Amino acid sequence: MALLQLERVKKIYGKGDIKVEALRGIDLEIGTGEFSTVFGPSGSGKTTLLNLIGALDKPTEGKVYLNGSSTGEMTKNKLAMLRRENIGFIFQDFNLIPVLTAFENVEFALKIASRNGQPSGERTREILEMVGLGDMMHRRPGELSGGQKQRVAIARALVKAPKLILADEPTANLDSETSKGILEIMGRMNKELNTTFIFSTHDPMVMEYARRLLEIRDGKITRDERRE
Amino acid sequence: MDLARMAWRNLKRNKVRTLIAILAITTVVVIVVFSRGLMVGFTESTFRMYIDNFFGHVRITDEEYELREALLPLDYTLDGFDGRGAEEMIGEIEGLDEVKYTLPRIRFGALHSRNDQLVRMIGVGVDIQREKTQGGLPGNVSQGRMPEQENEILVGKGLLNELDAELDDRVTLMFSDSLQSLRGKTFSIVGVKETGVAGLDDSFFYLPIETARDMLWMEDELTEILVFATNPEKLDNFQENLNSFLSDRGGDRFSTLAWNKADPFVEVYYEINQIFDLVYVLFIIMGAAVVIITLTMIIRERTSEIGMMAALGLKGREIMKVFVLEGTFMGVIGSFLGVVIGGLITFYYSREGLYVESFAELSTDLELIVHPVFYLAFNFENLALSFILGSLIVALACVYPAYRAAKMEPVDALNYAEE
Amino acid sequence: MYLARIAFRNLFRRRGRNFMIAAILTLAVLIFLLLESFMIGTMNMSFANIIDFETPHIEIGRKDFFEEAAEGRELPIDETFIAGEDMLQEVRESPGFVALTGVLDFNADFIAGRHQFPVRVRAVDMETFGEVFRNQEYMESGEFIEPGGDGVVIGDQLARYFGLEVGDYYTLRFRDKGGSFNTMQGEVRGIVNTPHPDMNLGTVFVSRDKAALALGLEEEKISQVMVRMDSRDRAPTQAERLQEKVGAGDISVRSYRDGAELLVYLETWGLTETYFILALFLMVGAIGIISVVVLSGIERVKEIGMMKAMGLKESDIVRVFALEAGCIGALGGLVGCLLGALGNIWLVVRGIKLEEFFDLAELGAPVADKVYGTWNMGSFFLIFVFVIFLAMLASLLPSYWAARKDPVEAIRER
Ligand SMILES: Nc1ncnc2c1ncn2[C@@H]1O[C@H](COP(=O)(O)OP(=O)(O)OP(=O)(O)O)[C@@H](O)[C@H]1O
Numbered sequence A: 001m002a003l004l005q006l007e008r009v010k011k012i013y014g015k016g017d018i019k020v021e022a023l024r025g026i027d028l029e030i031g032t033g034e035f036s037t038v039f040g041p042s043g044s045g046k047t048t049l050l051n052l053i054g055a056l057d058k059p060t061e062g063k064v065y066l067n068g069s070s071t072g073e074m075t076k077n078k079l080a081m082l083r084r085e086n087i088g089f090i091f092q093d094f095n096l097i098p099v100l101t102a103f104e105n106v107e108f109a110l111k112i113a114s115r116n117g118q119p120s121g122e123r124t125r126e127i128l129e130m131v132g133l134g135d136m137m138h139r140r141p142g143e144l145s146g147g148q149k150q151r152v153a154i155a156r157a158l159v160k161a162p163k164l165i166l167a168d169e170p171t172a173n174l175d176s177e178t179s180k181g182i183l184e185i186m187g188r189m190n191k192e193l194n195t196t197f198i199f200s201t202h203d204p205m206v207m208e209y210a211r212r213l214l215e216i217r218d219g220k221i222t223r224d225e226r227r228e
Numbered sequence B: 001m002d003l004a005r006m007a008w009r010n011l012k013r014n015k016v017r018t019l020i021a022i023l024a025i026t027t028v029v030v031i032v033v034f035s036r037g038l039m040v041g042f043t044e045s046t047f048r049m050y051i052d053n054f055f056g057h058v059r060i061t062d063e064e065y066e067l068r069e070a071l072l073p074l075d076y077t078l079d080g081f082d083g084r085g086a087e088e089m090i091g092e093i094e095g096l097d098e099v100k101y102t103l104p105r106i107r108f109g110a111l112h113s114r115n116d117q118l119v120r121m122i123g124v125g126v127d128i129q130r131e132k133t134q135g136g137l138p139g140n141v142s143q144g145r146m147p148e149q150e151n152e153i154l155v156g157k158g159l160l161n162e163l164d165a166e167l168d169d170r171v172t173l174m175f176s177d178s179l180q181s182l183r184g185k186t187f188s189i190v191g192v193k194e195t196g197v198a199g200l201d202d203s204f205f206y207l208p209i210e211t212a213r214d215m216l217w218m219e220d221e222l223t224e225i226l227v228f229a230t231n232p233e234k235l236d237n238f239q240e241n242l243n244s245f246l247s248d249r250g251g252d253r254f255s256t257l258a259w260n261k262a263d264p265f266v267e268v269y270y271e272i273n274q275i276f277d278l279v280y281v282l283f284i285i286m287g288a289a290v291v292i293i294t295l296t297m298i299i300r301e302r303t304s305e306i307g308m309m310a311a312l313g314l315k316g317r318e319i320m321k322v323f324v325l326e327g328t329f330m331g332v333i334g335s336f337l338g339v340v341i342g343g344l345i346t347f348y349y350s351r352e353g354l355y356v357e358s359f360a361e362l363s364t365d366l367e368l369i370v371h372p373v374f375y376l377a378f379n380f381e382n383l384a385l386s387f388i389l390g391s392l393i394v395a396l397a398c399v400y401p402a403y404r405a406a407k408m409e410p411v412d413a414l415n416y417a418e419e
Numbered sequence C: 001m002y003l004a005r006i007a008f009r010n011l012f013r014r015r016g017r018n019f020m021i022a023a024i025l026t027l028a029v030l031i032f033l034l035l036e037s038f039m040i041g042t043m044n045m046s047f048a049n050i051i052d053f054e055t056p057h058i059e060i061g062r063k064d065f066f067e068e069a070a071e072g073r074e075l076p077i078d079e080t081f082i083a084g085e086d087m088l089q090e091v092r093e094s095p096g097f098v099a100l101t102g103v104l105d106f107n108a109d110f111i112a113g114r115h116q117f118p119v120r121v122r123a124v125d126m127e128t129f130g131e132v133f134r135n136q137e138y139m140e141s142g143e144f145i146e147p148g149g150d151g152v153v154i155g156d157q158l159a160r161y162f163g164l165e166v167g168d169y170y171t172l173r174f175r176d177k178g179g180s181f182n183t184m185q186g187e188v189r190g191i192v193n194t195p196h197p198d199m200n201l202g203t204v205f206v207s208r209d210k211a212a213l214a215l216g217l218e219e220e221k222i223s224q225v226m227v228r229m230d231s232r233d234r235a236p237t238q239a240e241r242l243q244e245k246v247g248a249g250d251i252s253v254r255s256y257r258d259g260a261e262l263l264v265y266l267e268t269w270g271l272t273e274t275y276f277i278l279a280l281f282l283m284v285g286a287i288g289i290i291s292v293v294v295l296s297g298i299e300r301v302k303e304i305g306m307m308k309a310m311g312l313k314e315s316d317i318v319r320v321f322a323l324e325a326g327c328i329g330a331l332g333g334l335v336g337c338l339l340g341a342l343g344n345i346w347l348v349v350r351g352i353k354l355e356e357f358f359d360l361a362e363l364g365a366p367v368a369d370k371v372y373g374t375w376n377m378g379s380f381f382l383i384f385v386f387v388i389f390l391a392m393l394a395s396l397l398p399s400y401w402a403a404r405k406d407p408v409e410a411i412r413e414r
């Protein structure tokens, strides 16, 4: 069974008169280890789709199956448990916890995910070194540049080795050099750990890295293309 | 540009936040309105007891009488200027501009023996005509009427029980007259006085002053004159003028006593009231802290906006004005709501009275001149004062954070990043 | 662990704001502690005065005697009794017993010159009186009672009213056992000025053997057995125990508290006022906490959203806020307690001269000029815990509000 399965998913925002149909019937299946990109014009529904996939939100109609279970029927706490074990998020504007250092931000994510308080410092350091932040682990987000912050956010998503990493325009705030470095890290993760990645982006460079391209327009998938 | 309108719009940007700041002010203003109403109501009702029943605004007695008052002596009476009689003296005092009216009285001790037990009480000879037109006595008559005839008395409710008597009963009372001989006289009870204050209801009875004079062998004399001022706020002044008038008329034996100095209990409350005015200010300052906090946060959040305003050429003073206005609006709205809610609460309790059970039980056991039910004072002065205090303190409190906002360099403000 | 670390660091993120709210709580705690210390100090002193000069720790008398006295009626001469040796023995064997003496109280009119004044006469047994009461130590002039003598000791206020000095003549008029009027006459032997104002006006001391004779009572008859104990705390329980043991029939054993209604009234009043003021201050403190949590909630929307995306539950986020609020409460409580302790040292050591404020003594409260604070460790502890509890409680609703924000919305925001 696929890691992720969407069946006739619709998402309608707002109630009463002003309704926005952000997704209008999405059928999609994504297997473990895929590296996909969702692209499309602004307002087409990329973020909405990612939120649904990441169990941050529930569909208005249709079903989202993650690991074989439908998110629509789960309680908030169940969803939280699902997220902490299976999913890592990377957002456009990082969303790090400002009072924690880079190291702590990452370790915190690991602590949340691991059930038995296994030693986590070693792994956190490893990951941070991997994203090239070995020497600035103990700085707070306020003392890091945009690219460095994004790398912390990535390390935070990677550290618990989730099955699925969702990245919503992760490079939008970064220059192309930095973007490239980050994408390389992700590509390596994908190969070495078989982690599934789903991106949303406008950035052609990001699209080049992806092995599956999903184009979305007006809430519908208009293109689904794999390449090697 | 209309800064006030801008400040007003800004308020609506984050409604929850604005609401919280306003609610904080509302709460402290409600507290102030309520506790002021409570304090003022309590003191006023207590003070009125003292003024109406014991002292007027200023009480005139003989010097020696004041000294030995606990003994209720009849040897040191007021017999007018140079002994020309109390009638003339009252006339002259009432002729003064500052004097509204006077209540002449004779107080004396009396006894009743019941089942071999002695009941002690205090008789008060009052000028029925004056009490009826001006005094507070008729208002406290709960059953029957004021005494008119020579042998009629008005008796406090608690004393009536003590005497084991009822309305229209006859009782014989013993007393010493001014010549120190023990005598007796039988009265009929025509009225019952009820104030709800144990200290008053349990020991006093009232009779026409003419009767008192007759039975005590007194002439045109009084033990005291309660003087009521036209303008009671200026008590010190009034007392001074009265003193100089009395000594001008040749009475250096006279002593005057202002009601607020008469009883330590009253004095204590008078002073506590004054201390509490500071406490109210403290409360509002604490409420203003919430507005300061909110404003500081707003300013932090809008740092880049401030930079932009400065870049557009807005002067520091104008930027400051926007924020002070924003805070002031919160203060004014909060104070207004507080005054409305606090006003409603005080109004309700000014009608119904606040009954504190533990006090009520105890104060009837003890002979305190304190009403067991607190009637809050509802007046617009209280509301207006609380409103002004609330708005003003908050407005002042906003100056500092606004000043800091205005002082920011445009470049710094524009480059400002969160954290 | 991490939640606590986040909460703790958040405290310093908006220092100014958190300190301000903590300061409000500090003020509440400080004012409460000092007010309470002052209140209890006043009460302690008042009770001490009562015990030293009016009614000691325990008094034993006939039920009807106490009842009539409470009603404010004339003290009944018929309700006197002879204390049996077994009763006295039992009293002497009570834990904490110090001394006992018998007194005979009755009403009389004090007459001197042309005036008279109703007084309570306390006929005392000079052999033991001084072991229980301290009136003798406060003589203004003259001497205390001598057994078998005609002399009386009066309070200085009574002396002033009548213009009496030591050696002046007095008459006491009262009713004897048969109900007919009788008098005692003699000279004023001493004038006493105690810190207990009641005793300076309305009470007159005479020697007991003389009084019993004049009243037509047997010599051993007394109205109350007055018992001094070594501590005030022990009195109510010992009174109860003795009531069981010797309170057969119509004998009643009371502690000093039973007779001091005025004080109990003032105590209730004072404590109610103290708690009322505390409640108002804490209310403002709670509002402060609520607003701080709401503001933090608004500020940290994205953070909260991210935490939820990472899989934190709502309850975890509420916990972070409650912890923060608890820390603010702890800070406020701690500083309040420290300042309260400092202020209290001053109150306890230096005391407050009451007259600087108002003349409480003339109110009828037996208070001498200076009041000292007390140490109530329980109050320090309780208020500290309570402030923390209150802060956390106040934070619950707003933090739940913040935690419930939709993570999608939260991340989208701005
Ligand atoms: N909470 C919401 N309430 C109402 N409408 C929403 C909400 N979130 C998204 N929308 C609407 O749904 C549609 C899809 O939005 P979405 O954020 O998914 O677009 P996007 O593809 O991510 O765009 P962009 O590239 O600009 O990020 C848009 O029309 C948007 O206006």
Ligand SMILES: [Mg+2]
Pocket (backbone or CB within 6 Å): A046, A047, A048, A168
């Ligand atoms: Mg988007």
